[in-house]
Amino acid sequence: MNRNYILLMIVIVVLAGGLLFLPQKANYIQQDPEKLMWDIAQPTRYITTDEVAKMIIEKDPLYQLVDVRADYDYDMFSLPGAYNIPLDSLLTEQSDIILDVEDINTILYSDDDLKADQAWVITRRMGYKNIYVMKGGLNCWIRTIIQPKEPKETAPITEFELYKFRQGASIYFTGTEISLDAGEKKTLNVTRRKKETVAEGGC
Amino acid sequence: MGPLIPLGQIASGWDFVIALLIGIAFGFILEASGFSSSRNITGVFYGYNFVVLRVFLTAVVVAMIGLLYFNYMGWIDLNLIYVVPTYINSMVIGSVLMGLGFILGGFCPGTSYTGIAIGKIDAMVFTGGLFLGIFLFSELFPALESFYYGDSLGSATIEDVFGISNEKFSFIFVIIAIIVFYVTWLIEKRVRKTVNPYKFE
Amino acid sequence: MDTVSKEKSIPKYINPYFGGVLLGLLLLVTFYITGRGLGASGAVKSAVVSTVEKIAPVHAEESTYYSKFISTDHSPMFNWLVFESIGVFIGGLLSGVLFGRVKKLRVEHSPKITSKTRIIAAGLGGILFGFGSQLGRGCSSGAALSGTAAFSFGGLLVMVVLFGSGYVFAYFFRKLWI
Numbered sequence: 005m006n007r008n009y010i011l012l013m014i015v016i017v018v019l020a021g022g023l024l025f026l027p028q029k030a031n032y033i034q035q036d037p038e039k040l041m042w043d044i045a046q047p048t049r050y051i052t053t054d055e056v057a058k059m060i061i062e063k064d065p066l067y068q069l070v071d072v073r074a075d076y077d078y079d080m081f082s083l084p085g086a087y088n089i090p091l092d093s094l095l096t097e098q099s100d101i102i103l104d105v106e107d108i109n110t111i112l113y114s115d116d117d118l119k120a121d122q123a124w125v126i127t128r129r130m131g132y133k134n135i136y137v138m139k140g141g142l143n144c145w146i147r148t149i150i151q152p153k154e155p156k157e158t159a160p161i162t163e164f165e166l167y168k169f170r171q172g173a174s175i176y177f178t179g180t181e182i183s184l185d186a187g188e189k190k191t192l193n194v195t196r197r198k199k200e201t202v203a204e205g206g207c
Numbered sequence: 208m209g210p211l212i213p214l215g216q217i218a219s220g221w222d223f224v225i226a227l228l229i230g231i232a233f234g235f236i237l238e239a240s241g242f243s244s245s246r247n248i249t250g251v252f253y254g255y256n257f258v259v260l261r262v263f264l265t266a267v268v269v270a271m272i273g274l275l276y277f278n279y280m281g282w283i284d285l286n287l288i289y290v291v292p293t294y295i296n297s298m299v300i301g302s303v304l305m306g307l308g309f310i311l312g313g314f315c316p317g318t319s320y321t322g323i324a325i326g327k328i329d330a331m332v333f334t335g336g337l338f339l340g341i342f343l344f345s346e347l348f349p350a351l352e353s354f355y356y357g358d359s360l361g362s363a364t365i366e367d368v369f370g371i372s373n374e375k376f377s378f379i380f381v382i383i384a385i386i387v388f389y390v391t392w393l394i395e396k397r398v399r400k401t402v403n404p405y406k407f408e
Numbered sequence: 409m410d411t412v413s414k415e416k417s418i419p420k421y422i423n424p425y426f427g428g429v430l431l432g433l434l435l436l437v438t439f440y441i442t443g444r445g446l447g448a449s450g451a452v453k454s455a456v457v458s459t460v461e462k463i464a465p466v467h468a469e470e471s472t473y474y475s476k477f478i479s480t481d482h483s484p485m486f487n488w489l490v491f492e493s494i495g496v497f498i499g500g501l502l503s504g505v506l507f508g509r510v511k512k513l514r515v516e517h518s519p520k521i522t523s524k525t526r527i528i529a530a531g532l533g534g535i536l537f538g539f540g541s542q543l544g545r546g547c548s549s550g551a552a553l554s555g556t557a558a559f560s561f562g563g564l565l566v567m568v569v570l571f572g573s574g575y576v577f578a579y580f581f582r583k584l585w586i
Contacts, residue, residue, distance in 0.1 A: 009425070012425065013385055016268060016269075016272070016381055016385075017381060017382075017385070019272050019276075020268075020272055020377055020378045020380075020381040021378060023272065023275050023276070023279075023374040023377065023378065024374050024375065024378055026279060026374075209439075209440040209441070209443075210439060210440060210441065210442060210443030211440065211441050211442075211443075212441060212442045212443060213442075213443040217441070222488060223486075223488070223491045225441055225442070226488045226489075226491035226492040226495065227491045227492070227494060227495040227498075228495065229434065229437070229438050229441075229442075229446070229492055229495060230491065230492035230493060230494060230495015230496045230497075230498070230499060231495040231496070231498050231499035231502065232434050232495075232499060233431075233434060233446055233492070233495065233496050233499060233549075234495060234496035234497060234498060234499025234500040234501075234502075234503070235499035235500070235502055235503045236427055236430050236431045236434060236499075236503075237431075237496070237499070237500065237503075238499065238500040238502075238503035238504055238507075238509070239421065239422045239427060239503045239506075239507065240421060240422055240424055240427035240428075240431075241421035241424075243500060243504065243509065244516060245516055245530075246516055246517075246518065246585060247421075249578075249584075249585045250585075251571075251574075252574050252575055252578035252585075253578060253582065253585060253586050255586070257424075258421070258424045261424035261425055261427075261428055262424050262425075262427045262428040262431060263428070263548075263552075263553065264428065265424070265425050265427075265428020265429055265431070265432060266428045266429075266431035266432040266435055266553060266557070267432070267553060267556050267557050268428075268432065269428065269429050269431075269432025269433060269435075269436065270432040270433075270435035270436045270439070270557035271556075271557050271559070273432065273433070273436040274436060274439060274557065274558065277436070277440065282440070283439065283440055287443050288439055288443055288444070288558045289443055289444035289445070289558065290555075290558055290559070290560040290562075291545055291546060291550075291551050291554070291555035291558075291560040291562040291563050291566075292545065292562060293560070293561050293562035293565065294545070294562070295565070297543045297544070297545075298543065298544045298545060298551075298562055298565050298566055298569070299565065299569050300540075300543055301539075301540040301541065301542070301543025301544030301545070301566070302540065302544050302565070302566045302569035302570040302573065303540070303569060303573040304536045304537070304539055304540030304543065304544075305536070305537050305540035305541060305544060305547065305548070305566075305570050305573075306540075306569065306570045306571070306572070306573030306574040306576070306577060307533075307536050307540075307573065307574075307577050308532075308533040308534065308535070308536030308537030308538075308539075308540055309533065309537065309548075309570065309574050310533070310574050310577045310578050310581050310584075311529045311530070311532050311533030311536065311577075311581060311584070312529065312530045312531075312532070312533020312534050312536075312537060313529075313530065313533065313584075313585070314530070314533070314534075314537075315448070315537065315547055315548040315549070316448035316449040316451075316452065316537065316541065316547045316548075316549070317446070317448035317493075317496055317547070317548070317549045319534075320448065320493055320496045320497045320500060321496060321497070321499070321500030321503070321504075322500075323497065323500075324497050324498075324499075324500030324501040324504055324510070325500065325501070325504035325509045325510045325511070326510060326511055326512060326513045326514060327513075327514065327515070327516055328513050328514065328515045328523075328527065329515050329516060329517070329526055329527060329530040330530075332527050332530040332531045332534065333530040333531070333533060333534040333537075334452065334534060335531065335534060336530065336531040336532065336533060336534015336535040336536075336537070336538060337449065337452045337534045337535075337537060337538035337541075338452055338455060338456055338534075338538065339531075339534070339535050339538065340534060340535035340536060340537060340538020340539040340540075340541075340542075341449070341452055341453050341456045341538040341539070341541070341542055342456050342459075342460070342538075343535065343538075343539055344473075344538070344539045344542040344543070345456060345457075345460070345471065345473045345474055345542075346471075348471065348472060348473035349471075349472060351543075352472065355543065360561065360562075362560070363560070363561040363562065364559045364560060364561060365559045365560070365561050365564060366559065367561065368561045369561075373559050376559065
């Protein structure tokens with residue numbers, strides 16, 4: 005056999021074998037600070053309480069909620085179906101199981117934006133994708149979804165529609181009717197989000 | 208950090224220029240390796256010419272190991288590389304049909320284009336057949352749809368299915384490839400003594 | 409059409425391992441640039457879709473398969489794989505010219521069969537390959553080569569079954585080749 009072939013063979017075996025002995029990389033990719041800064045500036049990382057309400061009502065399988073408050077807060081009140089990952093246990097393996105799911109969007113929330121935002125930065129730094137923050141936190145949730153305010157009469161029609169939706173959602177979440185006009189039937193205006201089409205494979 | 212196009216680091220206008228250049232390199236390598244000749248290609252099934260196996264396995268090994276090193280160095284994000292989705296039944300039947308088509312036609316799509324380039328009529332007919340076959344499939348698609356989408360594993364990787372890491376798999380693959388290279392070299396030597404030397408055209 | 413073969417000497421093909429390393433590096437570069445591997449049959453699919461769209465637009469739109477690939481803002485031929493395949497043709501031509509293999513139109517076949525048999529077999533093979541490539545989500549370059557290199561289980565499956573079934577069928581069609 006040709007000597008060159010033997011040489012080539014040794015090279016490729018050493019290269020392939022070398023892979024086995026490379027020190028393990030950290031299991032997450034560190035974010036480039038510049039990119040992280042850019043991401044932080046993006047308003048798209050926020051999701052409104054209305055969208056969250058809609059998604060809970062529709063039982064949208066593409067989303068999961070994560071409560072980043074302490075566990076006693078979580079036990080007292082929390083959104084239906086939410087996981088609890090207190091801020092200080094974000095780096096544990098348990099939270100990795102929850103967060104590291106492909107194609108599922110994670111929405112973080114706390115009482116206000118602050119803790120959720122902190123958690124967002126940490127998770128981004130750890131390399132998780134599809135992480136969002138519920139804008140305004142639970143305080144905003146109470147204000148908008150549980151006790152929605154009726155818009156002024158001069159308000160545009162879209163605000164009334166939003167109000168209607170919130171009233172419906174409020175009933176859904178509390179089980180009681182709050183200041184309903186009698187006889188008026190409430191329907192939830194829920195529209196399904198369009199599923200993104202996946203690119204078809206090569207060849 | 209790659210891959211460049213999915214990460215939006217190349218202006219979209221360059222897409223097709225790059226496609227053309229990559230294609231030219233691809234075609235050149237295929238033709239220069241002898242893939243424009245169907246008798247050359249099918250030699251792999253009769254033991255008189257294992258060029259297909261050699262080129263193919265070497266390419267897989269090089270690309271595999273290269274990808275892993277690129278990933279390790281942080282030059283490419285392996286998670287962003289497109290993974291062909293797996294649909295077991297459909298893929299097995301499709302591959303059996305392709306295997307039959309391969310032995311009958313003597314080309315596969317890429318190599319038939321290079322066959323046309325150097326003036327092979329059989330390559331042109333093969334490509335015409337491809338067109339017809341895909342047309343036929345598209346017309347029959349409603350009847351095949353459930354089979355086509357059935358038994359899906361999603362974008363399953365080898366790691367997902369066999370539970371061995373990419374590094375281990377590529378090492379095993381390299382060892383198998385080397386054994387295959389050696390064994391086929393022995394087979395080729397023996398077969399070439401008995402089979403009349405064939406002429407390349 | 410009769411076959412012409414005057415060249416007796418073995419043509420200058422490059423060393424297969426060298427070709428393989430080149431192809432592997434090209435595949436790596438392709439992954440680096442595009443995030444997906446090489447492909448070939450996709451171009452024919454685009455050609456089919458655009459032909460059907462031109463001849464029977466209503467039919468194409470109603471069909472669940474064609475409509476997957478029809479986009480309103482550009483023709484299905486305006487596709488990465490189509491450009492790549494044009495490149496494959498040009499590359500093959502370049503290599504053919506360089507190594508002196510571009511000659512007049514001819515059919516290559518085993519001395520035991522006629523050109524006609526070879527043509528029929530090639531056409532049948534093409535149809536089967538085209539049909540199979542759709543079921544298999546890609547051909548030998550798109551699924552088997554690129555898929556396996558990117559650690560796709562499907563790619564490995566296609567590679568093993570494609571070559572495996574090739575060996576099984578090879579016995580029955582040996583007259584075509586040896």
